[in-house]
Amino acid sequence: MAAVLFFIAGIGAVAGAIGVISARNPFYSVLALVAHLISLAALFLLLRAEFVAAAQVIVYAGAVMVLYVFVVSYVGLRDEPWHTMGAPGGAALRGGAALFGGALAVELMIALLGTGLRAVDSRGAGYVPGFGSPGQIGDLLLTKFLFAFELASFLLLIAAVGAVVLARRRGEGEPEGAPEATSVIEALRLGSMAEAVGAPASTAATRLAELNEPDQGEGRGGGW
Amino acid sequence: MNIGWYLAVSALVFCIGAAGVLTRRNPVVILLCLELMLNAGNLALIGFARMWGNSQGQVFAMIVMVVAACEVTIGLGLIVAIYRRRLPIDVDELRELQG
Numbered sequence: 001m002a003a004v005l006f007f008i009a010g011i012g013a014v015a016g017a018i019g020v021i022s023a024r025n026p027f028y029s030v031l032a033l034v035a036h037l038i039s040l041a042a043l044f045l046l047l048r049a050e051f052v053a054a055a056q057v058i059v060y061a062g063a064v065m066v067l068y069v070f071v072v073s074y075v076g077l078r079d080e081p082w083h084t085m086g087a088p089g090g091a092a093l094r095g096g097a098a099l100f101g102g103a104l105a106v107e108l109m110i111a112l113l114g115t116g117l118r119a120v121d122s123r124g125a126g127y128v129p130g131f132g133s134p135g136q137i138g139d140l141l142l143t144k145f146l147f148a149f150e151l152a153s154f155l156l157l158i159a160a161v162g163a164v165v166l167a168r169r170r171g172e173g174e175p176e177g178a179p180e181a182t183s184v185i186e187a188l189r190l191g192s193m194a195e196a197v198g199a200p201a202s203t204a205a206t207r208l209a210e211l212n213e214p215d216q217g218e219g220r221g222g223g224w
Numbered sequence: 225m226n227i228g229w230y231l232a233v234s235a236l237v238f239c240i241g242a243a244g245v246l247t248r249r250n251p252v253v254i255l256l257c258l259e260l261m262l263n264a265g266n267l268a269l270i271g272f273a274r275m276w277g278n279s280q281g282q283v284f285a286m287i288v289m290v291v292a293a294c295e296v297t298i299g300l301g302l303i304v305a306i307y308r309r310r311l312p313i314d315v316d317e318l319r320e321l322q323g
Contacts, residue, residue, distance in 0.1 A: 021248065124227055144280070
């Protein structure tokens with residue numbers, strides 16, 4: 001029974017992965033990834049990782065994929081042409097990538113099958129009754145891996161702030177043409193070479209006056 | 225099923241993801257392929273956790289999921305920023321940082 005489930009889920013996972021990289025429309029790629037993630041959750045269940053499987057379905061296949069779908073619809077990506085226009089040797093690059101992937105697969109298989117670990121060929125060690133339950137995961141997260149847990153929460157906070165900074169509309173919430181907070185530092189040339197060699201103070205004053213001109217706000221920061 | 229089978233699936237998915245990162249030119253699809261690779265790593269971690277009968281590998285997988293969520297947030301934010309600036313959403317066109 002477990003073998004049948006494994007092959008169904010495993011073939012689903014690999015087929016989903018192939019669908020992700022071969023679908024021309026990014027929307028279909030996202031849907032293929034959802035199928036892949038759900039198959040993977042079934043594999044996690046077979047490995048007695050109940051909590052991770054549930055988190056995979058709810059957080060990954062649910063929330064993260066909704067975010068992907070939202071961005072794909074917002075940006076309105078169109079089909080990618082198979083023949084890569086304007087890129088000479090696009091087909092050669094694709095063949096090279098496939099070759100690289102195949103070589104990597106062969107190498108990993110050799111590493112896995114030729115490993116000295118006997119346990120790889122077993123069904124796994126015995127486990128305590130609560131193996132993979134939310135209680136045990138939470139216990140580990142809040143005792144042994146407390147530092148990693150806190151670090152992960154900080155990482156999420158930084159990512160959220162970074163996403164807001166990246167995706168905000170330029171100049172929203174502040175008067176048109178007003179200098180940004182960093183432009184004062186830029187105007188005074190703090191931390192620059194000009195400051196180090198003692199550039200005349202007049203240049204800093206004129207640059208600050210330049211930045212306060214209303215029509216200067218548009219041209220700045222065009223490239224990133 | 226033996227743990228080796230799970231590791232084989234994990235290796236296959238990882239290679240498919242790596243080939244996709246190299247092949248595709250759309251940043252959204254490249255992010256999806258990164259997800260594939262991270263998930264292959266997750267499957268290997270959980271397989272090893274089962275192999276040892278120890279839940280610690282599952283905690284690792286949870287942390288990897290958090291990191292993947294952060295990567296998605298920043299990556300999609302970048303794509304939205306590219307779109308807002310009317311730049312082409314194509315990694316071949318976006319090569320200002322190329323040396």
